[in-house]
Amino acid sequence: MSSKTMIYSELRASKAYYFLLASCLAVVGLGAISFLHLEHEGHYVTGMNNQVVWGLPHVFAIFLIVAASGALNVASIGTVFRKSLYQPMGGLSALLAIALLIGGLAILVLDLGHADRLMIAMTHYNFKSIFAWNIILYNGFLALCILYIWTMQDRKMKAFYPYAGFFAFSWRLILTLGTGSIFGFLVARSYYNSAIMAPLFIAMSFALGLAVFIILLFFTYRLDKRELGDLVLNRLRYLLAIFVAAAMFLELARHLTALYITQRHGIEQFILLDGGIYTLLFWIGQVLIGGLIPLSLIFCRALKNNHWSLLLAASLVIVGGLVQLYVIIVGGQVYPLELFPNAEVESSFFDGSISSYTPSRWEWMLGLGGVGLALALFFVGMVVLRFLPKSLADSSVEDS
DSSP states (O other), X not given: OOSSOOXXXXXXXXXXXXXXXXXXXXXXXXXXXXXXXXXXXXGGGSSOOSSOOSOHHHHHHHHHHHHHHHHTHHHHHHHTSOOTTTGGGHHHHHHHHHHHHHHHXXXXXXXXXXXXXXXXXXXXXXXXXXXXXXXHHHHHHHHHHHHHHHHHHOGGGGGGHHHHHHXXXXXXXXXXXXXXXXXXXXXTSTTTOOTTHHHHHHXXXXXXXXHHHHHHHHHHHHHTTOEEOHHHHHHHHHHHHHHHXXXXXXXXXXXXXXXXXXXXXXXXXXXXXXXXXXXXXXXXIIIIIIIIHHHHHHHOGGGTTOHHHHHHHXXXXXXXXXXXXXXXXXXXXXXXXXXXXXXXXXXXXXXXXXXXXXXXXXXXXXXHHHHHHHXXXXXXXXXXXXXXXXXXXXXXXXXX
C-alpha cells in the first residue's frame, strides 16, 4: 500500500448531482417503458427478425458487460501488480464494475421475451452451452467484486485483500474470455468463428472499461470540486493507448487470418468492401474514430497535459467500441449462413441473401435504459460509500 495517507469521503450530493441522478433515472424510465411495451406487443415491433436475432440491445448489453470487466482493471493493477498510484482508485473501480455489469445484465434479462422465466435459466443449466457458463461467470464476478470491496474497507479483512484482488483479476479475465467465446464458438457464422475472438474481447474490455472509468473519474472530481492531478490522468492516458492499440492489433490479426482462409473471403469482402453501412461503420467508426484518432490525441505532445483531449479520446474509444460490437454482432448476422458450400441457394425464406436490420426506437430506449441504470447505481454508490479520495493531486499520490 501507499505510504502516503489517503483520506476518503462520500461524494457531496449537490444540485448538479441530483440533476445527473434524475437524468439517469429518466433514461431508466424510458427503458422500463420499452420493456413493458415489448412484453405486451412482442418483439415484432423491434427491427429484429428471424435472421437478426441479436440487435441493438445486445450491443449495449455486451458493451456494458465487457466494460465492467475492464473497469476493474484499475483496481487490479493496484492490487495484483502492486502499483501504488492506482490503489486509491480501487474502490471506485470495483463499484463501477458492479454497476456496469448490472446494467448490462438488466438489458439481457429484459430482452429475453419472457423475463419471468429467468429463474428457469438460473436453475436448469445446460453445461454444454457457453451461455449457461456465462451466467455462472457473471454471478461469480459480482460476488468477487463485493468481497474485493469488503477487503478494501474492513481493516479486519486486510489480510485477504491481495488474495481477493488476485481472484477478482483472474475471474474477470475468464468472464471476458467466456463472452468472447460466445462468438468464437458459433461455427455457423463465418464472421464469428475464430479463436482470436476471446483475446480480442479481453483487449476490448481493457480499453472500453478504462475509457468509461476515465470519464466518470474526471467528471466526478469536477462535480465535487476535488483535485485531480496530471500524474494520474497521464498514467491513465498512456494505459488507454496501450489497450486501444492491442485491440486494433488483434482485430487486424483476425481479419488477416480470415483473408487467408478461402471460405471466409465472402464475409471479409462484405465487411471490408461491399457491406454498405457496415463497411462505413468498420472503417470510419471502428478504425478511424475508435482507434486512430484517439491514439493521435493521446500521443500528440502538444496535448500531453490537456485533460479535455484525454476526455475526447476516451469518448471516441467508447463510440468506436459500440460501433465495433455493432459490426461484429449485427454485421455477422446479416451476412447469410452458408448452408450448402459451393452451391446456389434460393428459397422464400431469404436463404443466401443479405438480411436487413434497422434498430427501432424501442431498442434504443431499452439499451440506453441499461446505461442509465449503470450510471445511476454508480452515482448512488458514490454518495453512500466512502470510495472517493479527497484529493488525487500530484502531491497526494505515490508514483510507482
